[in-house]
Amino acid sequence: MARDSLTITDNRTGKSYEVPVEAGTIRAVDLRQIKAGADDFGLMSYDPAFINTASTRSAITEVDGERGILLYRGYPIEQLCEQGTYLEIAYLILNGELPTAAQLEAWTHEVLHHTFVHENIKELMQAFRYDAHPMGMFISTVAALSSFYPEASDVESAENRRYLITRLIAKVPTIAAFSYRHNRGLPYVYPNNNLSYCGNFLSMIFKMSEPEYRVNRTLEQALDILFIMHADHEQNCSTNAMRAIGSSRVDPFSALAGAAAALYGPLHGGANEAVLRMLAQIGDVRQVPAFIERVKSGEGRLMGFGHRVYKNYDPRARLIKRVAEQVFEVTGRNPLIDIAVELERIALQDDYFVSRKLYPNVDFYSGIIYQVMGLPVDLFPVLFAIPRTVGWLAQWEEMIMDPEQKIARPRQIYTGPAQRDYVPLKKR
Numbered sequence: 001m002a003r004d005s006l007t008i009t010d011n012r013t014g015k016s017y018e019v020p021v022e023a024g025t026i027r028a029v030d031l032r033q034i035k036a037g038a039d040d041f042g043l044m045s046y047d048p049a050f051i052n053t054a055s056t057r058s059a060i061t062e063v064d065g066e067r068g069i070l071l072y073r074g075y076p077i078e079q080l081c082e083q084g085t086y087l088e089i090a091y092l093i094l095n096g097e098l099p100t101a102a103q104l105e106a107w108t109h110e111v112l113h114h115t116f117v118h119e120n121i122k123e124l125m126q127a128f129r130y131d132a133h134p135m136g137m138f139i140s141t142v143a144a145l146s147s148f149y150p151e152a153s154d155v156e157s158a159e160n161r162r163y164l165i166t167r168l169i170a171k172v173p174t175i176a177a178f179s180y181r182h183n184r185g186l187p188y189v190y191p192n193n194n195l196s197y198c199g200n201f202l203s204m205i206f207k208m209s210e211p212e213y214r215v216n217r218t219l220e221q222a223l224d225i226l227f228i229m230h231a232d233h234e235q236n237c238s239t240n241a242m243r244a245i246g247s248s249r250v251d252p253f254s255a256l257a258g259a260a261a262a263l264y265g266p267l268h269g270g271a272n273e274a275v276l277r278m279l280a281q282i283g284d285v286r287q288v289p290a291f292i293e294r295v296k297s298g299e300g301r302l303m304g305f306g307h308r309v310y311k312n313y314d315p316r317a318r319l320i321k322r323v324a325e326q327v328f329e330v331t332g333r334n335p336l337i338d339i340a341v342e343l344e345r346i347a348l349q350d351d352y353f354v355s356r357k358l359y360p361n362v363d364f365y366s367g368i369i370y371q372v373m374g375l376p377v378d379l380f381p382v383l384f385a386i387p388r389t390v391g392w393l394a395q396w397e398e399m400i401m402d403p404e405q406k407i408a409r410p411r412q413i414y415t416g417p418a419q420r421d422y423v424p425l426k427k428r
């Protein structure tokens with residue numbers, strides 16, 4: 001009769017072991033009982049880059065990479081982008097259920113009334129070099145926020161966690177916008193709490209001498225959709241960093257700075273920046289075949305293509321393509337879209353990409369939209385970090401509340417020299 005277990009025979013000893021199978025996994029610690037001798041530590045699993053290891057149970061986001069499906073708390077990303085608004089979906093991700101009208105109103109009010117940062121934070125940001133990369137400023141400033149909230153280290157209190165989560169979600173757009181204004185040598189614009197989350201962000205970015213910034217509805221909605229689709233993506237590199245750092249019970253500001261640093265890399269959230277640079281470098285649709293050949297021969301990657309989990313079209317890439325067309329109606333067409341579309345067309349017919357299941361990911365088209373909106377390329381990772389703050393915090397809180405979690409501490413296979421005696425300098 002079928003049993004939910006795995007029988008393992010250790011050919012070193014001839015012994016057999018039965019380990020339970022639950023939710024399609026075995027517990028790595030169950031392997032520890034398998035020993036070649038009395039003083040053997042016990043078998044471990046080796047999985048660099050967590051290719052086949054689940055590090056947690058999670059009820060937040062589900063990615064079905066084979067079928068190209070993304071669900072937040074069970075709801076398809078397409079429905080959330082078409083019918084939801086960013087703060088509503090943030091509430092869903094954090095709380096597990098869609099808010100009622102009253103809950104949404106209270107949550108929106110709470111977030112929009114904590115968008116200001118302490119003046120010292122502003123002064124701190126002003127101390128950066130005039131051309132500092134906005135992401136470097138963002139990471140450092142989020143970390144610095146912990147020093148403004150001494151109570152932030154009390155992560156065991158549910159009430160305090162909610163207080164900190166709200167503060168962070170409210171303040172990241174302000175920090176992001178200040179980093180942009182600093183980089184451009186423009187005066188920082190204070191938040192306008194009468195605007196929506198995205199409208200206020202656009203105001204803090206673009207407002208000049210006008211008494212009130214007039215938000216373009218199409219651009220506000222496009223940004224809202226982009227924020228929804230970047231809000232969470234289960235156990236990616238930066239979320240894993242958030243959980244790992246937070247597992248030491250450090251405050252969420254410090255953990256989030258670490259997560260944002262992980263996002264900055266070109267293989268993760270820095271990819272949208274890398275895509276734009278790549279498209280600009282290709283420069284012309286006629287150069288696309290030659291560029292594809294260079295990628296195939298190992299000269300660099302096709303940025304914005306491929307994903308550890310998606311082995312089918314990333315549903316966010318499909319949605320973004322549609323948003324791009326709406327934005328172009330307001331801003332005019334970004335000529336880079338033609339190069340991107342041609343790259344996608346050729347790549348999806350080419351055996352190199354087909355056999356490796358490489359499809360466009362979320363970053364392939366997002367930068368093209370940000371660029372026509374007038375946002376500079378080096379702000380792109382920051383634009384990713386603003387909405388991902390919600391996912392990081394939801395995953396952080398889930399980790400804190402999970403009785404199975406402990407401080408994250410992987411094992412290693414030691415490959416260095418065996419124990420040896422120190423040799424004095426004169427004898428070396």
Ligand code: CMC
Pocket residue numbers: 233236266267268269271295300301302303304305306307308309356358361362363
């Ligand atoms: N262009 C060309 N070849 C690629 C690419 C690419 N973008 N991505 C993967 N490959 C090849 C890779 O060379 C390897 O080939 P081979 O088997 O011959 O050695 C094979 O495909 C498998 O690649 P991998 O590096 O083992 O795959 P991974 O799961 O470790 O990497 C990835 C996933 C996203 C880091 C990678 O696909 C990549 O570098 N893509 C470009 C950067 C990018 O767009 N990142 C954004 C990811 S989505 C947003 C986010 O979550 O941050």
